[in-house]
Amino acid sequence: MKTSDYLKKYGIRLKKHLGQVFLSDDRIAKRIVKEAGLKPDDVVVEIGAGAGTLTEELAKTGARVIAYEIDESLAPILQERLSKYPNVELRFEDFLKAKDVPDGAICVSNIPYSVTGLIIEKIIEWRFKRAILMVQKEVGERILSKPGRKSYGYLSVMVQTFYEVRKLFDVPRSYFVPNPEVDSVVIEMKRKDVDLDFERFKKFVSMIFSKKRKTLKNNLKPFLSIFEGMDLSRRAEQLTIEEIMELYNVWRRTLECSKE
Template structure:
């Protein structure tokens, strides 16, 4: 059955407040799974079961799908759709409240999801900070949000870009037209793949580092020196040490340089 037919059968009207724009094209779901290169040893965590269109495609290839859905109206629908599917485990609970440490023993853990825009940042933060080691995460976002995650400089570059890239490399998998969803959203989507990079996490305390980055971006139109001078003594000395022009704006400084700046400032503070 098509997505619209499933929803009509169970008289479910999608809620705008929950960001419910559901994938309606099974060919797109198939293509996502194909590009994900899932094999029979993979355990996939999916966030947002919905009507199960992506869940079903994942289950055809993976050892197990652990899928989360906050809206219990979908319970009878997915119970019917996955009746007899031994490798689909459905949890009707808020993923953001889930203890991810219970997945620690899984050797080939991966994430795949179509994430509502309004909780995209929270889900990324939860996975990067709380999840046991995972091989990759493949998520669908609104296109503009995805561009911010991939940005390395200029207008779209932000503390969010730096936060994500501290934990992972980000690559675009494919674009998805808004016409593949119901109801049709105002913007197109993009699918991104996040490959964990643990070396940066070993070099800095992630939460403390992100507080520092937010200070650096506190006023985007101001220079990095002006944003830091009232908080950090001898700001210019530290900037010059890592070869940052004090007249640079926050959006012009790459991740690696922010990490070096954070490290020398932290070291200077400890020696005082």
């Protein structure tokens, strides 16, 4: 049965305030799962199960699947599609408020576009070892962007500091119900061996990108004395991850010393 048929069967009306658009082509779901290369002993987290098109393909791998869905009205569809898979656990709750995501899990999701940035921050914070994500094409470009490009910014730095990122394939808007106004892209993120205080690093990156067209000298004005001898004439969008890390470590060490 097609996704659109499930929606009609249960009289489900999509909620605009949740930005609901559901993947309707199982060929795309199969391709995403193939790229994930899942094994039966993997733990997979899906964020935004929707009508279950991707969830069902994840379930077929035999991996343990934890599927989050904030909209409980979709329960009848998901339960019908997934009842034969004992390896699937449905959690009708907001992933952004989750408390017990298993360590070392893999995230495979068509994430809700309206809260993409917040969800990606959570993926970083929860230390997912890998993530295969379908995101809005424009957001994907920002995540993959390099220094000097207009699309390079806070999200680029946050993701690329913690993950190796690559583009897998594009997904046209026609593969969704209803058709959204934008195309999508599937990306892969592989965790780097990075040990950083997430909240502290997030605060620093937010600070240097707070006024994107301003120089570091302007955005770091309260801390200029600690960067003496360092070049602060450029904008944050011109810096490599390594250069940002150098600045961050100076700032971090100063904060730690001030607390001693």
